[in-house]
Amino acid sequence: MLDVIERCLALSRQARTEQGEALAQTLAALDEALLEARAAIKPADMPPLPSVSSDATLELDLAGYVTAWSAGAESMFGYSAQEVAGQHVLFLYAEDDDDGNIAELFFEHQPGEQAARTEVRRRRKNGDIIWVHLDIELRHDDGGDPVGMLVRVSAANQALSDLDKVNLHARIIEDSEQGVLITDAHERIVSINSSFTRITGYTPAESIGQTPDLLRSGAHDADFRAKVRAAMLGGGAWRGEIIGRRKNGELFPQSVTISAVRDPSGKISHTFSLFSDISVHKDAEARMQRLANYDPLTGLPNLFQLSQLVGQAITETKRSGEHGAVLVVEITRIGAISDTLGHEIGNQLFCEIGRMFRGALREGDVLARLDGHRFAIALLQVEKREHAGIVAKKLLATLAAPIAIAAHSLQVGAHIGITLYNDDGADVSTLIRFADVALAKAAQSIESNFLFYSEEMNQRAKEHLRMESELRHALVNNQLQLYYQPKVSLRSGRIVGAEALLRWKHPVRGLVSPGVFIPVAEETGLILDLGAWVLEEACRQVSEWRDANLIMPPIAVNLSARQFDSGLPQRVAEVLERHHVQPDQINLEITESLLVRGTDKVIAIMNQLVAMGMALALDDFGTGYSSLAYLKKFPISTLKIDRSFVIGLPYEENDCAIARAIVTMAQQLRQEIVAEGVETAEQMAFLRELGCDQLQGYLFSQPVPAAEFAAMLREGKRLSFPNGR
Known part of the structure; x- marks a missing residue:
């Protein structure tokens, strides 16, 4: 028996670092007992x-x-x-x-x-x-x-007698936090310790004479059991994890060391097992794995887990030559819903959308949450590129009907970007980045809520990023300036106003067209900073002209729909006051697309601006989607005919009919009419004949710097009419 105990202790020491705190306590008890033994010996x-x-x-x-x-x-x-x-x-x-x-x-x-x-x-x-x-x-x-x-x-004699050693080791084994199970050569249990009873529930009376099958759970296959049995038959110590069964039937994970003890003749006399209940460690490990791999709100895989799964799939498709797809889905309106009804409702809605998407996908497809209001779907295998588009349509269809959350019926939408591997990319980060590019393009499109990635999209995205960075630099480094395009009366030929137009004087590319950088500014939100700069600079220039005793007609400043909020009147008033400019010296031009946004709120803001003494003009009229029935509700003093309707005058029948209708309607509403993009005398004559009030275009002058516009006024430059009229 002494050999068995000695071998138990030797393996216990060897497994100290593997078995954790329980063995550390066991060995500490050994040291303490040795000290006591030394002190007790005379x-x-x-x-x-x-x-x-x-x-x-x-x-x-x-x-x-x-x-x-x-x-x-x-x-x-x-x-x-x-x-x-x-x-x-x-x-x-x-x-x-x-x-x-x-x-x-x-x-x-x-x-x-x-x-x-x-x-x-x-x-x-x-x-x-x-x-x-x-x-x-x-x-x-x-x-x-x-x-x-x-x-x-x-x-001091440090050696112990065999009897003292047996007693000491027996005490250590009994007090160990590890369960100890010793069997004889016939695999009958001959000894257990108190921890065995504590962990398994079996008392000595219930276990002595039984076999270790008492604890068998049935959770392991024949090959696994063969390895364990080989250790019991002397094939060398075995260490690993086993699922055991307690007396009450509960299964539990255990860390086990199994070895055999031989007698002096080399024959196996006993087998012993040291084991620890690692349920707590396994639970903690599972929690850590879940935190590392799953989103805490939705319970869906996170980006890390998605990357692991898609990475494995990419490796497989490279060998097989097949394809897969990654879709990035951005849910719209959840932010507004959260702001209105609270984040708890917003979170419940997002989780419900996740459940709906999961039900619309195949079992083998991966649905993950990226961040914010974005999901990612990995179609680990698709036969054709078009199949990913079919899945995108299916996902969008799940959002067609309102979603019931608590007592609310909530409507949301989505935009989807699609990328394929191995066509578009061969690593997860690249695929998601390309899908984001396609998603951003889909968000701008009025034709489709989902788009496939292409290299052309990627190049445009890179150009936008570069331009955004350079535009921010231009704002703080005086690279922006205002040009002024005169507005001329079709009655007197005199300059009666001007439109302030933004120009970007790039240090390398020279003057950059607004048609290039304004869409980027709108997309990135920089339009708010640009719009504020334009209003500030126009008022500063008007003030400078006034101080130079130059009588200046009203200057029109364009407003973006993004600027049109409840704080706009106050911001405009502050700029006017700062430069001592009268409200009638600045006109504000808005686009027709603004009229389709929250009519009541827009009218209220317009009325505040008009009450301040400012005039409002509707730019690009006829190109948007506003209802003419609403037009009479807005305090608009000027309509501007878009250049797209002027270019065909007086020869295109449709353009002539549209121009005639706009002029007639504006006259009925007692609004001034300004025609944009007038380049020929024939266009001017036709518009004048219709009764149009003003023109703006290259026929008279292109946009010019402030000094040149001031010179036109001082010189009294006028528009000449055919036959002197």
């Missing part, structure tokens, strides 16, 4: 160390300095009496005994008292460290006062 029972006398004494004064040294001490430590005389007892201490306590001086100097026997380490002259017992007796003078110490030193 000196008379211990044979002296070889060549070391057991009759060693030394005397110390009260401060710890050596006053006497016996021959036995000389034999034990190797120092002669002459070498130690007058030295402090610390010269015998091992170098790492630095706890600050001097054992020979540790007790109070009370008459008649004697310190208990103490086991300590001491250093011999040759540097060897030995264990010794100290018996310290306080010496007194004739008057009873303490004068020094008599220290008897005896060697």
Whole structure:
């Protein structure tokens, strides 16, 4: 039995780092028990160390300095009496005994008292460290006062008898946090410890005489069981994880070490198992895995898990020559719903959409959450490119009807970008980036809510990013300036106003057309900063002209629909006041697309601006989708005929009919009419004949810098009419 216990302890030590805290406690108990065993063994029972006398004494004064040294001490430590005389007892201490306590001086100097026997380490002259017992007796003078110490030193025998060793090891095994199971050569259980009972629920009476099948769960296949059985039959120690079954039927994971013990003849006499319940560790590991791989809100795979799955699929498709697809889906209106009804409703809605998408996909497809209001779908295998488009349509169809959340019926939409591997890219990050490019393009399209990625899309996206960066740089480095295109009366031929037009003077490319950078500004939100700059610069220029005693007609400034919010009137008023410009000196031009946004709110903002004394013009009229029935509700003072209807005058019948209808309607609404893009005398004559009030175009002047426009006014430049009329 001693061999079994010794082998158990040896394997327990070896598995310390693998089995964790339980074994650390076991070995700590072993160390403690060894100390107790040493203290319990009497000196008379211990044979002296070889060549070391057991009759060693030394005397110390009260401060710890050596006053006497016996021959036995000389034999034990190797120092002669002459070498130690007058030295402090610390010269015998091992170098790492630095706890600050001097054992020979540790007790109070009370008459008649004697310190208990103490086991300590001491250093011999040759540097060897030995264990010794100290018996310290306080010496007194004739008057009873303490004068020094008599220290008897005896060697400590560190070896244990076989009986002591068996008892000690048995105690360690019994107190171990690990379960211990010992079987005989016939695989019958012959011994267990208390932890076995605590972990499995089986008492000694219920387990002794049984086989380890008592704990079998049936969760492992025949090959696995064969490996375990091979260890029991002496095939070498086996370590691993096993699913066991408790007495109550509960399955639990356990970390197990199994080995066999042989008798002196080499025959297997016993087998033992050391095991620990690792349910807590497994639960913690599962939680960590879930946190690392799944989105906490929806429970769907996150980007990391998606990347792992798609990465494996890409590797497979490279070998097979097949294809897969990645779709990025952005849900619209959830932000507005969250702002209105609260984030809890928004989160519930997003989770419900995830469940709806999951139901619309195949079992093998991967649905993941990326961030914000975006999902990603990986179609790990598609036969044709078009099949990904079919899935996109299917996903969009799930959002066609309102979604019931709590007491609300909520409507959302989506845009989808699609990319294919291995056509568009061969790694996950590239595929998602390309899908984002396609998604952004789909969000701008009025024809489709989903688009496939193409290299052309990618190049446009890169150009937009570059231009956005350069445009931000232009805003703070004085690269922007205003040009002014005159508006001319078709009655008098005189300049009656001008439109302020933004120009970008790029240090490398020169003047950049607004048609190139304004769409980028609208898309990125930079239009707000540009719009604020244009209004500020126009008012500053008007103020400068006024200070130069130049009477300037009204200057029109274009507004983006993004600028048109409830704070617009206040912002405009602050700029006018800052430059001491009167409201009638600045006209505001808005596009027709603005009229389809929240009619009541738009009218309220317009009315505030008109009440301030400002005039509003409707730019690009006829190109949008507004209803003419709404037009009379807006406080518009000027309609501008878009250049697309002017270019065909007076020869295109449809253009003539549209221009005639616009002029007639504006006259009925008592609004001024300005025709844009007038380039020929024939166009001018036709418009004048219709009753159009003003023209704006290259026939009179292209947009010019501020100084040149001021010069036109000073010189009184006029439009000449055919036949002098």
